[in-house]
Amino acid sequence: MIGIQNLTKTYKTKHGTVKGVDEVSLTIKRGEIYGIVGYSGAGKSSLLRCINLLERPTSGTITVDGTDLTSLKGEELRLARLKIGMIFQHFYLISQKTVFENIAFSLKAANYPKGQIKERVEELLATVGLAEKRDVYPAQLSGGQKQRVGIARALANNPKVLLCDEATSALDPTTTKSILNLLKKINKELNITIVLITHEMNVVKEICHRMAIMQEGRVIEEGSVYDLFASPRAELTKEFIESVVSFDVPEAILKNCEGPIIKVTFKGKVAGEGVISDMLQQCNVKGNFLHGSIEYIQELPLGIFIMELKGQKDEVKRALQYIEDRAAQVEVLRDGR
Incomplete structure (x- = not known):
């Protein structure tokens, strides 16, 4: 579904050139939930933004559903991006618009048929459990409800891939669990491939099928979540796992x-x-x-x-x-x- 080959992303700073992503290659299967884990500065956010070309890679290729996105520009790239939804940590809702209008905005921007927008928005509100909040404004919503609006907006154009950028980091544990349950439901019912970046191993343990550990721009270990929890090899992987499964004896x-x-x-x-x-x-x-x-x-x-x-x-x-x-x-x- 998603093929990442020899991907490198460099940034120019006043101190010289820095590699945010360094020769990363990954294959993410259709319909799976894939976690990319690392501390701040590991390169996971840069990698995620390269997948939908919010940032263009310095070298390497990104293939989504058989299409090489790195070869596209202009209108072709815009149309390809419609099949990749994105959820952000800080929601980025339009405060002057109602919940209904925030979701409808994504449809209008994608030239969705005007006569079908109302029906589609109401369908999305039902999917994320916010039908009764259609006419309220973001300021009247809890953090979890704001994220549900963000998820509905990301699903608006029937994407095949959903990218989650620290989607639960700003939420309390109970709300995090409800959002993860919603993502699992969406993955199962709509067969949407989900790529989730996080530094929280509880999130990975709860929802992901496979995962990659990133450090200094590179993937240092990859595999099924179960296998990495059972037999981690890299020291950083062990460190992450011990943050949720601790066996320190006094x-x-x-x-x-x-x-x-x-x-x-x-x-x-x-x-x-x-x-x-x-x-x-x-x-x-x-x-x-x-x-x-x-x-x-x-x-x-x-x-x-x-x-x-x-x-x-x-x-x-x-x-x-x-x-x-x-x-x-x-x-x-x-x-x-």
């Missing part, structure tokens, strides 16, 4: 541990099985649970546990092997005394 607790301390990761249906309890019955060891939880990502369980094993070395070794044969990953965090 040093005061660790000082009292004598046996090896292990971190066990269970993937898929194995996460719900009693592998550890079975191991304790099979091997002559005792287990001391220090931390653990089961996370659900795309409705699939991911179990992560930290525990101390106590027993003779050969029995501890046998216990580790028993778990390794049934778990996705076993990491020895600290050897026994």
Whole structure:
């Protein structure tokens, strides 16, 4: 659906030329929700704006639904952009216009048939759950309601792609969840491909199918959200994941541990099985649970546990092997005394 090949975007500053995006290549599949994650300055916003050519790449190509956007100009580019909706962090609604008029404005700008505008706006208001707010002004809306207007406006011209630029960063957690649920509904019912940039891993965990981690303009790791949560490779990926799935054990607790301390990761249906309890019955060891939880990502369980094993070395070794044969990953965090 979206092909990004060797994309580079440079900016000229008083200190010289800076690369905002550095040789990025990505493939985003039709109908998926794809997250681009990074801290401020990582290049994710520049990359997003290049996808619809709000910023023209310095080099490389952007292909959307089989069309090379980087080869288009003028009217051809304008028409191609109609199939790419965009949602912004700060809403950018016209304060002097009602909710109805804000959405209608997008349709008029795209030369939508005048006789069909009213019906289309009312359809969009129903989709985002704001039918009763059609005649109020932005100042009378909550942040979540403003973003729903922004989503309706972005959907006005039946886009195939929806770009979300930190769409929930200005919202409280409850409102964020409602907006993410709306985006999931839109993705499922309209089969719209969604590209979402964020620095919030909770957002990615909640909604995205696949993700890319960006640092200093480059993609340093990419894959399914589930796999990256289960087995992150890059240190920055681990840092982001630990911001939502933290397994820090207080040093005061660790000082009292004598046996090896292990971190066990269970993937898929194995996460719900009693592998550890079975191991304790099979091997002559005792287990001391220090931390653990089961996370659900795309409705699939991911179990992560930290525990101390106590027993003779050969029995501890046998216990580790028993778990390794049934778990996705076993990491020895600290050897026994």
